[in-house]
Amino acid sequence: MxxxxxxxxxxxxxxxxxxxxxxxxxxxxxxxxxxxxxxxxxxxxxxxxxxxxxxxxxxxxxxxxxxxxxxxxxxxxxxxxxxxxxxxxxxxxxxxxxxATVLTASSLVAPREVEAEIRALDSDDDWEGRARLSHALYPGMPEQRFMTFARGKNVQERRLADAGRGRRFGAFVDGALVSTAAAYVTEDGVARFQSVETHPDHRRRGLAAAVVHAAGRHALDHLGTRTLVIVADTDGEAIGVYRRLGLADAERQLMLELRSGDWATDRAKHEN
Known part of the structure; x- marks a missing residue:
């Protein structure tokens, strides 16, 4: 197909x-x-x-x-x-x-300065912090069940980072990871952003824009990327952040879901 x-x-x-x-x-x-x-x-x-x-x-x-x-x-x-x-x-x-809306860019507009340390995730503790940040977006989910899922996603994503396809960046406030985004090469000259997540207590501070920009700049500057790709909820707040960074609407992506159990009662729109 x-x-x-x-x-x-x-x-x-x-x-x-x-x-x-x-x-x-x-x-x-x-x-x-x-x-x-x-x-x-x-x-x-x-x-x-x-x-x-x-x-x-x-x-x-x-x-x-x-x-x-x-x-x-x-x-x-x-x-x-x-x-x-x-x-x-x-x-x-x-x-x-x-x-959803698929957006693309060949360059990025620099975001405003933020009061946080912006750096790549490196250690096991960094990635565990990413799993716990994800859980904060689904507070109604049983912790053990959600963390099994989130740690599984980390294992899979770290394979991409270990293969040199890209990096996940985070915004750290007082040593805690509060916002994160990644970009990984998918084919020659193309990199895709993954799982932009910000803790509810740290939103509207420019942190999501900062980590998206950091991940995208890494792909553009170090991985031979010519086209950056991101997918966003068409009616969500995040799409405005991406557009201000210079990403422009390119196409639509059609997805259908039926969630049950705990997922159905705590349905935040993120990249599960």
């Missing part, structure tokens, strides 16, 4: 480079991350096109067949949007339809 979406293409490149498995079924891809089955967008179906009218529940059934133990449903479609009829049918099946 040929993937046209820049958002999904860079997603898949990072996933396969860090240990996920992609099975090509012709009309769709099955993406698996065996080491972290709770990772929604590490365990999903990617369809080449929207199903024929009436086929939406069949698609959900196909996910259940491929991931019988999953307590989520994650389905991507390699088209920029759905018809009203198809959107309504997926929503009737219980899924949330999210059309």
């Amino acid at each position: 040929h993937v046209t979406s820049l958002g999904f293409r860079t997603d898949l490149a990072l996933l396969t480079s860090s240990g996920s498995i992609v099975e090509d079924r012709g009309t769709h891809l099955v993406v698996r991350t065996p080491d972290n089955p709770a990772y929604f967008w590490g365990n999903f179906l990617l369809l080449a096109e929207a199903p024929v009218p009436g086929g939406e529940r069949e698609v959900v059934g196909a996910f259940r067949t491929e991931f019988p133990r999953a307590d989520h449903v994650s389905i991507g479609i390699d088209v920029p949007d759905l018809s009203d009829e198809s959107r309504a049918a997926f929503e009737a099946a219980g899924l949330v339809v999210d059309v």
Whole structure:
């Protein structure tokens, strides 16, 4: 299956480079991350096109067949949007339809100065701080369950850093990690930002812009990157931060989710 979406293409490149498995079924891809089955967008179906009218529940059934133990449903479609009829049918099946915005840039505008230390994550303690920062964004999730998921994501991402594909940067205030972002090379000349996260108590202080800029500058200056890619909630606050840094809208990325259990009651929009 040929993937046209820049958002999904860079997603898949990072996933396969860090240990996920992609099975090509012709009309769709099955993406698996065996080491972290709770990772929604590490365990999903990617369809080449929207199903024929009436086929939406069949698609959900196909996910259940491929991931019988999953307590989520994650389905991507390699088209920029759905018809009203198809959107309504997926929503009737219980899924949330999210059309995110993919932004790109070949350079970045410097953000304002911030009162924090901006540096790359290096030590085990730094990465454990990243997992705990992620948990702060989902305060209703049981700690043990969430930290197993977050540490699994760290293991996978550190493979990218160890391979020299990029770095994760953080903003540290009084020694604590309070905001973080990463950028990793996905193909020649292209790098994708990953998981921009800021502690709720430290937002609107310019920290997210600072770490995104640091990660992007590293990719541009040291990794031969010519195009930076980031995906943002179209209606979220973060997209304004990215646009002010010089990233511009390029395309749409279509994602559908059904969360259950603790994830459903604490549904923050982040890159799970």
